[in-house]
Amino acid sequence: MTVLDFAHVTKIYNVRGAGQMKALDDVSFTLQSGRTIGLVGQSGSGKSTIAKILTQLERPTSGDVLLDGAPIPQRGQALRRYRQQLRMVFQDPFASLNPYHSIRYHIERPLRLDGVVPAAQTEAEVRRLLERVRLDPQTVIDRRPHELSGGQRQRVAIARALASRPKILVADEPVSMLDVSIRLGVLNLLADLQREEGLGVLYITHDLATARHFSDEIIVLNQGRIVEQGTADDVILRPQDPYTRELRAASPDPEKHFAAQSPTGGLR
């Protein structure tokens, strides 16, 4: 059981000419393997700052981030080993893959760098990972990113994230750039992998609908502070905080829309 502890983290940026900006204000949560936390909030709420701190691209001004009780290493081999356990899937599968390299290369790199499997087994492992994300190794392995669809590319990005056998996956808007019709497929894939590999997943999004269906727990962030936290259904269906309610009211909800329109008033 892996446990990621984000404890009382505050992050302050010094903005030239504008003083200090508090991006995160005393944020705490715990992510366990096998669980998914949805992190929602509008642009600028601090969602991505959390991801940056988790990957050590930024350091907290105060507070601790602990993986299985140990603080995040700040440099060298130890930091590398930490990052091996925590991987990211980015929003834009068009930008996160290198157009010059084949799909094989993208997945081989982490395998080699992290020495996950002996060199002789690298090819087999690449194929296994591609199959894992429901891609046919035969057809995609020698392709380049531009030859694949957005959904296929995002699957490659997921396979790459899984290559170093992480315990925690941070997925920053992994489906928002994809066509609506294939979003569910990718989310279902992530849910399968999470269950089968016992991953802890931090799902960062501003889409309340997918957050609710995909997460066990949801954290609502507003201006760097956690304003609401609870099980997915509690937070979305019975929001307590005014900001959460505002977010919910702004999300498209045809069910409510047409219920309110019908002369009988619908089910509400």
Add this chain to the structure above:
Amino acid sequence: MPGGSGSPASFLHESDTMTDTLLSVHDFSVVYDVEPPVAAVKNVSLDLRRGEILGLAGESGCGKTTLAYGVQRLLKAPAVITSGSVVFHDASGESIDVNGLDPEQMRRFRWDKVSMVFQGAMNALNPVAPIGAQLEDVFDVHRPEMSARQRRAEVKELLEIVKVGAQRIRSFPHELSGGMRQRVMIAMALALRPQLMVMDEPTTALDVLVQREILRQISQLRHEFGFSVIFITHDLPLLLEISDRIAIMRDGEIVELDTAERIWTHPKDEYTRTLLSSFPRLTGERGVVVR
């Protein structure tokens, strides 16, 4: 709460009161003349009513953008319009055959009668010119008889209308938030009071709260100025809320065209049902993501 007026009632559907046609598209086809040729739009016919918001939905590559660009002749080679007619019924009573316009007539027609809010409009502004100057350009080109003073007054009024505020006239795009930039783009599209605005994924890059504000504004402006909207997006939940009618496209064809409510309650086409079931419902039953 600030978002309180986001109740669905703010998007009144007026389809029952509108029968007047603004744009008639008949048997319209577009082929991308590559090897092998791709039939992007196949024999599409539809009537757009005056003042209505028509949603155009479908997956990437279904032809929705090609259709919307094609009816304004905005397509470039290798796209070729292979059949069909587009007739614009001007408010003056004149009917304009869009395919028959010569380049100068076409130049006048565009933006004056039909304007666009482009996909990724947030990045469509010139980064090195103040927004006021970019808005003035529209009048410079289309209303050369206007004086500088009149132009400036018009631009200030436009910025007020879209709630950016006239005091931002000298702001550069990077000094505005994404939502504000999108409002500037809407102001630009509104400048000549066109009768039709084509919006291609106008809110896709914005977060939900800003998106809601922009949609509310589009809806209000539509009521105030009476223009029609062709709204292109693959976000069906959003489309269901703001559209009067929705056309569902697949492989270059419109498979279903009906009021938003009937698309939601009684989808006839199998593909419409598939699309409807492909997005998770905010308040609907759990289980769409198998966990």
